[in-house]
Structure formats: C-alpha cells, structure tokens
Amino acid sequence: MTVLKTSLRNFFAHKGRMALSAVAVLLSVAFVSGTLVFTDTMNTTFDKLFASTASDVTLSPKDAAVDDETPQSGRPETLPASLVDQVRKAEGVKDAQGSVISLSVTVVDSGDKNVGPTSGAPTIAVNWGPNELRSVDITSGHEPRGPTEMMVDAGTAEKHKLKIGDELRTIAVTGDFTARISGIVEFKVTNPGATVVYFDLATAQRELLGKEGLFTQITADAAPGVSDETLKSNIAATVGGGYTLQTAAEVADAGREDVAGFLDVMKYAMLGFAGIAFLVGIFLIVNTFSMLVAQRTREIGLMRAIGSSRKQVNRSVLVEALLLGVVGSIAGVAAGVGLAIGLMELMGSMGMELSTEDLTVKWTTPAVGLLLGIVVTVLAAYIPARRAGKVSPMAALRDAGTPADGKAGLVRAGLGLALTAGGAAALWTATQAEKAGTGSLWLGLGVVLSLIGFIVVGPLLAGGVVRVLGAVVLRIFGPVGRMAERNALRNPRRTGATGAALMIGLALVACLSVVGSSMVASATEELDRSVGADFIVRSTNGQPVMPQAQAALEKTPGLDHVTEYKWVEAKITDPRGKTVDKGVVAADPTYAKDLRRDTTAGTLLDAYGTNAMSVGSDYASEHGVKVGDELTVAFKGGESAKLRIAAITSDENNVDKGVMYTNITTAERYLPAEKMPKSVIMFATAEDGKEAEAYAALKSSLAAYPQYKVSNQADYKQDLKDQVGQLLNIVYGLLALAIIVAVLGVVNTLALSVVERTREIGLMRAIGLSRRQLRRMIRLESVVIALFGALLGLALGMGWGTAAQKLLALEGLGVLEIPWPTILTVFVGSAFVGLFAALIPAFRAGRMNVLNAIATE
Numbered sequence: 001m002t003v004l005k006t007s008l009r010n011f012f013a014h015k016g017r018m019a020l021s022a023v024a025v026l027l028s029v030a031f032v033s034g035t036l037v038f039t040d041t042m043n044t045t046f047d048k049l050f051a052s053t054a055s056d057v058t059l060s061p062k063d064a065a066v067d068d069e070t071p072q073s074g075r076p077e078t079l080p081a082s083l084v085d086q087v088r089k090a091e092g093v094k095d096a097q098g099s100v101i102s103l104s105v106t107v108v109d110s111g112d113k114n115v116g117p118t119s120g121a122p123t124i125a126v127n128w129g130p131n132e133l134r135s136v137d138i139t140s141g142h143e144p145r146g147p148t149e150m151m152v153d154a155g156t157a158e159k160h161k162l163k164i165g166d167e168l169r170t171i172a173v174t175g176d177f178t179a180r181i182s183g184i185v186e187f188k189v190t191n192p193g194a195t196v197v198y199f200d201l202a203t204a205q206r207e208l209l210g211k212e213g214l215f216t217q218i219t220a221d222a223a224p225g226v227s228d229e230t231l232k233s234n235i236a237a238t239v240g241g242g243y244t245l246q247t248a249a250e251v252a253d254a255g256r257e258d259v260a261g262f263l264d265v266m267k268y269a270m271l272g273f274a275g276i277a278f279l280v281g282i283f284l285i286v287n288t289f290s291m292l293v294a295q296r297t298r299e300i301g302l303m304r305a306i307g308s309s310r311k312q313v314n315r316s317v318l319v320e321a322l323l324l325g326v327v328g329s330i331a332g333v334a335a336g337v338g339l340a341i342g343l344m345e346l347m348g349s350m351g352m353e354l355s356t357e358d359l360t361v362k363w364t365t366p367a368v369g370l371l372l373g374i375v376v377t378v379l380a381a382y383i384p385a386r387r388a389g390k391v392s393p394m395a396a397l398r399d400a401g402t403p404a405d406g407k408a409g410l411v412r413a414g415l416g417l418a419l420t421a422g423g424a425a426a427l428w429t430a431t432q433a434e435k436a437g438t439g440s441l442w443l444g445l446g447v448v449l450s451l452i453g454f455i456v457v458g459p460l461l462a463g464g465v466v467r468v469l470g471a472v473v474l475r476i477f478g479p480v481g482r483m484a485e486r487n488a489l490r491n492p493r494r495t496g497a498t499g500a501a502l503m504i505g506l507a508l509v510a511c512l513s514v515v516g517s518s519m520v521a522s523a524t525e526e527l528d529r530s531v532g533a534d535f536i537v538r539s540t541n542g543q544p545v546m547p548q549a550q551a552a553l554e555k556t557p558g559l560d561h562v563t564e565y566k567w568v569e570a571k572i573t574d575p576r577g578k579t580v581d582k583g584v585v586a587a588d589p590t591y592a593k594d595l596r597r598d599t600t601a602g603t604l605l606d607a608y609g610t611n612a613m614s615v616g617s618d619y620a621s622e623h624g625v626k627v628g629d630e631l632t633v634a635f636k637g638g639e640s641a642k643l644r645i646a647a648i649t650s651d652e653n654n655v656d657k658g659v660m661y662t663n664i665t666t667a668e669r670y671l672p673a674e675k676m677p678k679s680v681i682m683f684a685t686a687e688d689g690k691e692a693e694a695y696a697a698l699k700s701s702l703a704a705y706p707q708y709k710v711s712n713q714a715d716y717k718q719d720l721k722d723q724v725g726q727l728l729n730i731v732y733g734l735l736a737l738a739i740i741v742a743v744l745g746v747v748n749t750l751a752l753s754v755v756e757r758t759r760e761i762g763l764m765r766a767i768g769l770s771r772r773q774l775r776r777m778i779r780l781e782s783v784v785i786a787l788f789g790a791l792l793g794l795a796l797g798m799g800w801g802t803a804a805q806k807l808l809a810l811e812g813l814g815v816l817e818i819p820w821p822t823i824l825t826v827f828v829g830s831a832f833v834g835l836f837a838a839l840i841p842a843f844r845a846g847r848m849n850v851l852n853a854i855a856t857e
Contacts, residue, residue, distance in 0.1 A: 018324055020748040021288045024281040024741045025328025025373050026335055031274035031737055033336025033369040038343045039267045040360040046259050048189040048358065050252035053135045055219035056228045057235055058251055059087060060244045072567060072677035074104045074173030074544050078214040083239060087218050090238040092226035098215035100127040100204040104543060106171040106707040107197055114706040115152075115160045115168065116541060119347075121193035123541070125170065127204035131219055132185075140164060141183030144200045147207075149182035151198040155191055157184050170197065170207070171705060173546055173678070177207050190355040273734040276504060278372070280738045282380040283501035284745035285324075287494060289317060289384035291752040305393035317388045321381030322374065329373030333366045416457025423450025427799060431806035439807045447800055454503065454796055458496025463489060465791060469784050473831075477780060480773050484780035487753070488788075495785055498749045501742040502789030502833075503796065505735050506826060510797025511804065512731055513822045516724045518805040522813035524717050530655045533563065533594035533683035534691055535698055536711045544678030549705040553682060556701045558694035563590045563683040566676070568667050569636040572660070574623040584613060584633065584660045586667035586677075594683040595656060602627040602647035604661070613662040614647040633662075638671035657812060742789070743837050750782055750841035761845055762854035775842040779835055782842075786834030790827050798823070 061077035079098070087096040105125045107115050116123035126132065128143045128151065136153070141164045144150050150170075152162060162168075162181060169178045179199070205212040222231040228247035236245055246254065293300070300313055337359075344354040426446030433439030454461075466488050474481030488495050537545065537553060545553075554562050566586045573579040589608035597604055600617050607614035613633070615625065625631070627645050634640040643662060651657050668676060686694035691712075698710045711719060754761065765774065798818060805816045 029332025030335035034339030037340035054248040136185040150179040285380035317385035325374035325377030420453030459492035499789030503793035505738040506793030507797035511800040514801025521817040573632040606646035612646040637675035746837035778842040782838035783834035790830035
C-alpha cells in the first residue's frame with residue numbers, strides 16, 4: 001500500500017512531465033484500435049451486403065469468374081433460360097429466378113463523363129426483378145419498363161447530380177445503348193461504393209449478353225423446412241454436372257474472401273506502422289523515466305535511508321509506468337474509435353461509402369489496445385526502474401539531478417559496434433545474392449541488426465556527430481551556440497535515445513524514397529530502351545477494349561499501325577510432358593516493333609507465323625526446349641494446338657518478362673469467337689512527323705469512351721511516377737505518426753532537461769544571460785538533437801535502400817537513383833522540427849523567476 005501511495009503521489013506530482021509520454025501511448029494505441037475498428041466495420045458492412053443479396057442457393061456457369069473480375073471477353077458466361085424450369089422442378093425449391101449481371105459495362109452521362117466509381121469498386125448492370133427487392137427499395141420513380149428506361153442507385157445519383165429523366169449511355173461489348181432514368185433505388189444496407197444500374201430483363205439480356213433467353217445465374221429459394229445444403233444437393237441431382245452451386249453461406253464466404261485480401265493488406269500495413277510508433281514511443285518513455293529517476297536521485301536516496309528496499313523503489317517506478325500505460329491506453333482506445341470514423345469519412349470522400357451505423361467495436365479491440373499500451377509502457381520503464389532500485393542511501397547527500405549514466409559504457413559501445421558491423425555485413429551479402437528470395441532474408445537481417453546497432457551505439461556516435469554539427473551549425477551563434485552544443489553532449493545516452501526515436505522514422509522515409517526513385521528510374525530507362533510504340537491505350541477500370549472503342553481507335557487518322565494485345569489463358573505442355581498453367585499473349589506481328597525484345601535464339605517476327613510462338617529464356621532453360629521444338633497449347637474454352645517454338649526471348653528485360661507470344665490469327669484458329677479475349681491494352685504508332693496530330697486525334701477518337709486513357713511515352717512515364725509517388729505519400733503519411741511521437745520525445749526531453757537544469761538556468765540568468773539568449777540556447781539544442789537523429793536516419797535509410805535496389809536489379813530494375821532533393825529537404829526539415837519541438841520548453845524556461853530558480857535544490 002505504501003508503494004502504491006508513493007507512486008500515486010509521484011505520478012500526480014509530475015503529471016505535466018508525464019503528459020507527453022501519455023500522448024505517445026495514446027497515439028500508438030489509437031492507431032492499433034482504430035485499425036481494428038475500421039477493418040471490423042468494413043467486414044460488418046460487406047457481411048450485411050452479402051447476406052442481403054444472397055438467395056438460398058445460387059447456380060452459375062462452371063467457368064464464371066468467382067472474384068467479380070471483368071471477363072477478358074467482355075461478356076459474362078451464360079446459362080440457357082430453359083435451365084430455370086429445371087431448377088424449379090427440383091425437390092424442395094419454393095421458387096427460382098434467372099438473373100443477368102454484368103461487370104463489363106461503363107455508364108456515361110450526356111457529357112461523356114464516366115459515372116462509375118473511382119475507388120476501384122465496379123459498375124454493375126443488373127436486370128430488375130424480384131431478387132433485387134431483397135437489397136434495395138425504389139425511393140422515387142418506377143422500375144424500368146422497356147429498352148429506353150433504367151434505374152440507378154441513390155449514391156451514384158447524388159454524387160453525379162443525376163435525376164429522373166436524365167439520359168445515360170451504357171457501353172457494353174455488344175455496343176452502346178442509351179436509356180433515361182426512370183427511378184432511383186436506395187440500398188437497405190450500406191453500398192460500399194459500387195455504381196449499380198438496372199434494366200428490364202429483355203433489355204439486359206439483349207444489350208449485355210447479345211441475345212434474349214440467357215441468364216448469368218439462377219437463384220433458388222428453399223421451401224419451408226428444407227435446408228440450404230439439402231436444396232443444393234437436390235438441384236445438383238436435377239440439373240447434373242457442369243455448373244457451380246453455392247449456398248447463401250458459401251456465396252457470402254466467397255464474397256468475404258474477395259475483399260479479405262484488400263482488408264488484410266490494409267490492416268497489417270497499418271498495424272506495422274503502429275508498431276513503429278510503439279517502438280519510437282519506447283524511447284520517449286525510457287527517456288522520461290530515466291530523467292525523472294535522475295531528478296529524484298536525492299529523494300530516492302532519502303527513501304532508501306529511511307528503510308525502503310530496492311524492490312519497493314523499483315516497484316514504485318513500475319507502478320507509475322503502469323498508471324501511465326492505463327491512462328494513455330484508455331484514452332488511446334477512445335481516440336481509436338474516432339480515428340476509425342475519420343478513416344470511414346476519408347474512404348467516403350474517395351468513393352467507398354461506409355455507414356457509421358455499421359461501426360463495430362469488438363471486445364477484443366479495447367483488450368488488445370490496453371494490453372499493448374500497458375505492457376509496452378511497463379517494459380520501457382523497466383530499465384529506469386532497475387536503475388532507481390540501485391540508488392544507495394548515500395545519494396541523499398548528493399545534489400539531485402546528477403546523471404548516473406553520463407557516458408555509455410565500453411560494453412555498450414562494443415556491442416553496438418558489433419551489431420552495426422553485423423548489419424552492414426548482412427546488407428552487403430544481400431547485394432551479392434543471386435536470387436531475390438535469398439537476398440531478401442539477408443536484407444531483413446541487415447535492417448534489423450543495423451537498426452539495433454545504431455540504437456545501441458547512439459550515445460557513442462552522439463559525441464562525435466554533435467560536435468561536427470555544432471561546428472557547422474551552432475558556432476555561428478557564439479557562446480549561446482557553444483552552450484547548446486555542450487548541453488546536447490552533457491548526457492550522450494539521453495541525446496542518443498532522443499535522436500534514435502527520430503532516426504527510425506526518417507530511416508524508413510529515406511529507404512522508401514531510394515527504392516521508389518530507383519523503381520521509377522529503372523522503369524523509365526526500360527521504357528526508353530524497349531518501347532517503340534508512340535501511344536498506349538489502356539483501361540482505367542480494368543475493362544478490356546470494347547469493339548466499338550477499338551474501331552474508333554483504328555479509324556484515327558495519322559496512324560501508321562495499331563496493335564492488339566490479348567491475354568489468352570492456356571495450359572502449355574513441353575515435349576517431356578510437363579504442363580504449366582501459364583497463358584500466352586496473342587498479338588499482331590507489329591508488336592515486335594512496338595516492344596523491342598532481344599532474343600537468345602530465332603527471330604521474334606517468326607513467332608507470329610502460322611502455328612508458331614515464342615518462349616522466354618527462363619522457360620526454355622527450365623524445360624530444356626529450343627527453337628524448332630513443339631509445345632502443346634491447350635487454349636481455355638477452345639482446342640489444343642501444336643505450336644512450334646520460333647524464337648526464345650531474353651528474360652533480362654523487365655517489360656513482358658517471361659511472356660510467350662503468338663499471332664492473334666493462330667489463337668483465333670483454336671478458340672471460338674465468343675471465347676476470344678478482347679485486347680487488354682493496345683498500341684499505336686504515328687506516321688512519320690505526325691506524332692502531335694495523331695496524339696490529338698486519338699484523344700478525340702476515344703473521347704466518347706472515358707474508361708480508356710491515351711498516353712504517349714511521356715504520359716506513361718509520368719503516370720508511373722505519379723503512382724509510385726502516391727504510394728509513397730500514403731506510406732509517408734503513416735510514418736508521420738512515428739515522427740510525431742519522436743517530436744514529442746524531443747519536446748519531453750527538453751522540457752525535463754529544463755526542469756533538471758532549473759538552478760543552472762537561474763545562475764546563468766543571474767550572471768547576464770537574457771531571456772532571448774536562453775530561449776535561443778534551448779532551441780539550438782533541440783535543432784542539433786533533431787539533426788543528429790536525421791543524419792543517422794538518412795544515412796541508415798540510404799544504406800537500406802541501396803541494398804534493396806540491388807535485389808530489385810535481379811528483377812530487372814537495375815538503376816540506382818538517390819533522390820537527393822528529398823533527402824536534403826528531409827534533413828533541412830528536421831531542423832525546423834527541432835525548432836518547433838523547442839517552442840514550449842524554451843518559452844517555459846524564459847518565464848522562470850531567477851531567484852526561485854537559484855533557490856531550487
């Protein structure tokens with residue numbers, strides 16, 4: 001009880017000093033809790049959506065896509081209408097309905113603007129029928145009653161300011177058709193962002209599938225007392241094989257599986273950054289308690305003198321840490337719920353609508369948040385607590401605040417140097433690896449060892465690096481600058497720990513900047529070397545190039561040639577009987593000009609001859625094949641063919657690495673027309689001297705089809721740079737949490753050091769140091785600590801990034817580019833971070849009463 005009372009008294013007596021550490025715990029726990037709440041809410045939203053739309057049993061074609069991807073043929077797999085009657089005759093069926101659903105559509109308004117989502121969610125065209133009333137209500141207008149009418153969902157109508165009577169054009173593989181909005185529907189559960197349009201059954205069959213009398217799926221409801229599994233078995237017995245049958249639970253599981261990958265990547269990435277924030281927070285907590293113990297050395301010595309044991313002193317500090325962890329974690333869990341709501345609003349602005357009505361806070365979320373926050377805080381305080389327990393009763397006779405760990409010990413320095421050397425050796429080994437898998441293991445080991453090594457050896461580095469920084473940055477400020485330098489050097493362990501907190505976040509920033517810049521530079525070099533086409537036409541929503549868009553493209557004036565590029569699924573068997581599910585690219589012979597591929601044997605143009613193909617050098621080596629050998633190619637949905645290897649392409653290239661080519665006419669010979677995929681991308685080359693005119697003409701030709709983007713080589717490179725940049729910005733945004741916690745560490749270190757040096761500050765003020773000079777001294781001390789952490793972090797991160805790029809070179813990304821503008825900006829920005837962190841401590845130091853400060857013990 002005495003220990004608890006002492007801990008409570010100390011905790012509340014120093015609550016201001018604990019506040020920043022509590023904020024660090026709060027932020028870290030909030031990120032964990034917010035991530036868990038957000039992903040649980042998304043799971044709840046999708047579960048409710050799947051449950052509301054699924055019938056008891058759903059029957060679909062065997063080859064139908066189960067992951068909601070747009071089929072490359074542009075046309076979904078179908079079932080005959082006669083199958084509905086067969087399903088109705090199955091025992092236990094209460095009712096059965098045929099449905100038409102297609103994701104291979106784009107819907108545009110009168111201004112040729114795509115009204116589909118930009119979040120990656122699909123545009124779905126559906127026939128209106130009884131099944132749709134499970135998930136939506138008509139809130140205005142009426143259902144479509146003919147080929148000139150359609151309905152849209154309320155979210156899309158609101159976002160694009162659509163109203164009843166507006167005309168929309170639907171682009172499908174069978175052609176374009178227009179209809180006016182006759183009604184607007186509202187989802188009974190949250191629509192996560194898809195655009196849904198409804199047509200009457202005949203129109204949906206004719207315009208989406210090519211003819212009436214076809215469905216994409218058949219749904220059946222069970223009679224009372226019949227389970228879904230029984231109904232599934234009965235239908236299977238009635239209709240026979242060749243179909244996919246799923247119960248409502250299986251449909252929901254399949255849908256959940258579709259989104260699980262995306263959610264898991266988001267969840268674990270965010271938790272990873274939360275872990276980094278926790279790691280940085282540990283330094284803050286260690287520093288806080290180390291300084292509090294140092295400041296209370298005399299007080300602890302008195303406690304030991306009047307009978308307190310080492311264990312009691314130790315437990316007293318740990319109980320303070322426990323209180324800090326509890327307070328910070330409780331606030332963090334609450335903040336996490338707010339963060340989750342904020343993330344939902346952010347996703348809403350990006351097009352993925354999530355309702356707060358579905359907000360899900362499982363009991364495991366606060367449990368995990370509290371456990372993590374408390375355990376991390378107590379563990380971080382363990383070393384300072386042990387140090388407090390070692391304070392002897394004789395410390396009561398010494399001045400308070402005398403640091404017991406002014407210099408890092410030889411053992412610590414030796415261990416740090418050994419770990420750093422081990423990390424450097426592992427990184428070097430990674431750069432010499434011949435396989436990316438092996439190299440990545442060495443890279444991971446090198447990152448961990450070098451990071452720990454820099455953290456451990458930080459106090460040793462602080463002495464040298466701070467002196468160099470002081471000579472460059474601080475000496476121009478005269479005596480004030482020299483005092484700031486000495487203050488930073490006074491306790492190397494404290495300076496090292498404070499700088500290490502900032503070092504971690506900036507090391508990751510530097511590493512990712514190097515990797516991102518190298519990827520862009522490598523891809524740009526490869527494009528310059530390999531791509532001969534002037535223009536690239538590709539979809540922005542994953543759709544293949546529709547025939548009407550392709551026709552418009554081919555009619556564009558000023559083009560020398562247009563090249564189709566189709567991905568054909570196939571199983572390939574070598575002469576020894578080994579089969580791989582690899583697929584081939586069916587392209588026009590002009591593709592040999594549009595993409596320059598080196599060959600190790602044969603001529604690439606010959607691969608576009610009759611019943612000929614090419615293979616990659618890696619495949620040729622692995623399967624022991626050469627030019628002239630025949631491969632058996634079993635085209636999915638078509639026949640098998642014997643194709644002769646006419647060329648072996650070098651897999652040193654990064655573009656189309658490992659791809660096998662054949663002529664489109666060869667693929668058409670063995671595939672029915674309805675199974676032949678549409679082009680996933682197209683290439684075009686302008687007539688000599690007409691590049692600018694052809695570029696403008698292409699954009700004009702495809703203006704009516706906004707789902708396709710026309711890029712020249714400069715556009716394509718910029719798009720690549722923008723994509724990498726957007727990804728890095730997201731990562732930087734997440735890393736900002738760790739950097740914020742590190743800044744709090746600098747603030748806390750300065751604030752506590754000001755308290756520790758109260759008497760010293762009073763004496764300096766008494767002998768003539770002005771308030772302005774005092775504040776400048778503290779600001780300069782903060783700047784040099786921040787620059788110290790930045791210098792270590794940027795050096796470490798560039799080392800990691802360079803090693804990572806060497807591994808990427810094994811995959812064809814062979815250009816190393818150091819983004820010096822980013823590195824220098826971050827370094828200079830760190831100085832401003834230091835200035836910002838010192839604002840409050842410097843202000844408080846400047847307000848000290850000189851006489852009271854001198855009288856402080």
